[in-house]
Amino acid sequence: MQVRRCRASRGVSLVLVLSGLFVACSSPSAIPAPAPSVAVEDPGPDLTGPLSWQKLEHIEEWLQTPESQRSPDFRVELELQLHEGRVTFAQRDAERANVPDDSLRVRLEAARDGFRSLLARNALMPGQSARAQIGLRAADSLLASLVKPASAVKPALVIIDRSRWGAAPPAPTRLTPLKGAWSRITIHHSAEESSDGKGGSLEDSAHTLRLIQKFHMEDPGHRWGDIGYHFLIDSGGRIFEGRELRWQGAHAGGKDGMYNAQNVGVCLLGDFRVRPPTPAAMKSLELLIADLREKHKIAASRVYAHTEFTGSVCPGPFLIDWVKKHR
Template sequence: MRPASSRRHPGLLALALLASALASSCAARGSVQTEPRPVSSPTAAAPGSAIPSWSRSEASAFDWQTLDAIKAWLASVDASRLGHFRGEARLKLGTGLMGIDPTASESVRADRWERAAEQFSMVLADPDASRDQLDRATELHTIAQRGPKGARSASTTAAADTIAPLPGLVRRGAWAKAPPIASRLNRIDRPFTEFTIHHSDTTHRPGPEGIRRVHVDSERYGDVGYHFLIGPDGTVWEGRSLRYQGAHAGEGRNEGKLGICLLGDFEVARPTPAALRSLEQLVRHLSSELDIPLRAVRGHGEVKATLCPGRHLQRWVDTWRRG
């Protein structure tokens, strides 16, 4: 394995150690969701001890007092020790935020639902979350992301939010260690019209979380810049929500472009058959779900001057476009 190129992506090099550690947990399809959870970690629930008062209230009986009590508890030292209750607290808080005061204006409610989605994301990223908590958080996160009015009236957001799920897709909430920073993101204001194909340009294979951290911490993006990422074993990770414009094609060039990144350096190596199979399946799926022309696929280097996605992956792009 040769060192990562610091010339082209200096930010990735800085996080290489962290990223390689994270990559190991992302190596297998769905590994983030299927890994066994530790049963006796020091922060696991201590059944029968220190049961927080909020845990006795029913979700249907939420009021601001209860939600404030949960928030206060989450900021307390108990929350860092009691993993089981931490998960329950976030699930309750998120559910409460979605259910409380349903007569509030739509924008107020939309904001609460985004905060609810953040709570569910944190459960999904919590190593102490139980299988049952992960299942509930996955379901609630999907609902929260749709917002209080479900599929919104604007056709662009409705199209992005209501697409049929891709089999085997690893949802963002299952791998990302932090929720998106909504204030740095732009909602799409026109439908996607083409795909832009990238490579991650590193032999360190940092995995989606390593890339997300570089994009958020170094580039100051609101989330990982790509809408989807694909691993060498064919794993497809959901990246930035399709509700938001990507940050991948270059300044002022992202509108209408759905960004897909294959992990690897394809100036040097060839993409694996598994990765290309997933790429083709993903492009076909999104093309039919979002009405993007099937052959409207360009390599990043065709959008701006860059070696991305590497000559070996660009060859796939050229072949695909010919049909």
């Protein structure tokens, strides 16, 4: 192993290890002359020892220092070594299978991004460029072998907004602003047959939503300021935005609507007293409830079926079972 002292800048002496893995620092002509003798000798990162977490930490720390900004060539070399070290450790841990995939992924993504950043800077010598490309391929290939994180396999939640289903404007004077945070969710069915189970089009469902909204806003027994539910799901699994979440809903009843307080209303389009919702609708329900619970920090025990407030048959036995199992 060949060891050479390399002047980086401002009188800082740094030791580089020139082995098969590590490449020399910049050529002497590219290195600024040392500062006068007032400069304090700083040993810089110790690169003479074997690869270790300590060494990588030391490099990481040094890369945060102003000194590293004044030594661009040496900085490039240390960045390379840091990312190579991360990949080496990740490979070792992956073989031993003693580190969770999530931890490996964090390290490998850091290394991958580091290699990419180095390559994008066009500041590498040919040997360094080759090392960065090899490192990048190794990081990518190891990342591809890891189990995908839950966030990567989780389908995206798509909410169709009010304008897409032709919602009428709300009547704010007949609405109650949300007071406090959302703390519970209640599941309903719409109990009408016009849209469910037919694999209807977006326009079919939009039409049904407009009818429900019209009924909620204009029926003399209701006269609400908007559609009562915050979200509606059709048989195709489409999720629609109903009443905006800045307003309390109108769906769970109770004296003076007391059960609506801080209660998100979710309605599946269809009548599910004698048959279950479609798998697509159930999948969207799962997604939506998980998202709402996460966003608003709502416990599983605070997800209800409408019947639990009023004793009605809503939302039918299948969804009532789902709610119970969800807890």
